[in-house]
Amino acid sequence: MxxxxxxxxxxxxxxxxxxxxxxxxxxxxxxxxxxxxxxxxxxxxxxxxxxxxxxxxxxxxKVWIEPKELAEWRKQDPHLRLVDIRSREEFEAVHIEGSVLLSQDVMRQIMSDGSNTRPLVIIDHQGRQALDAAAYFTGHGLQNVRCLRGGIDAWAREVDPSMRRYRIA
Structure with a gap:
């Protein structure tokens, strides 16, 4: 398998x-x-x-968004919601400016926002867990959920080479 x-x-x-x-x-x-x-x-x-x-x-x-496409989207919509689902330690070490670490409070804000069409982009390390988070949010009625293809690692390679990259052993 x-x-x-x-x-x-x-x-x-x-x-x-x-x-x-x-x-x-x-x-x-x-x-x-x-x-x-x-x-x-x-x-x-x-x-x-x-x-x-x-x-x-x-x-x-269809849910994936390419790193460069996200960079352009952010220029057009500076209030775009970027939700990082990595661990607190990973987030504190490196994150995309303007992103928030998923927590219970952030989850409550998203779910009670009142707009199920406001864009939400999910960020993980390498694009392996984001789809599961997207399935959760779409299953709860959000209609515009995307996932950063390749996660923050692809963002560092393709958009912001100054961003530190890391591996999890």
């Missing part, structure tokens, strides 16, 4: 949402299992599941 998750980063969320696979200990899968093995264990047609993963991946792709 590690190869599937690499090709389709949102696969675990898509599998759980439609088939209740991979979201809890009773329906988990191992990284060394194949999609065919997981499907056989669950009585599913691998071709149908693969088609669902591809379709979900195409939907996920």
């Amino acid at each position: 590690s190869a599937v998750l690499e090709q389709f980063p949102g696969a675990q969320r898509a599998l759980f949402r439609r088939y209740h696979i991979g979201g809890c200990s009773s329906c988990a899968f191992r990284p060394d299992e194949t999609l065919a093995q997981v499907c056989a264990r669950s009585g599913l047609d691998p071709a149908e599941v693969l088609a669902h993963l591809q379709s979900s991946h195409e939907e996920d792709a």
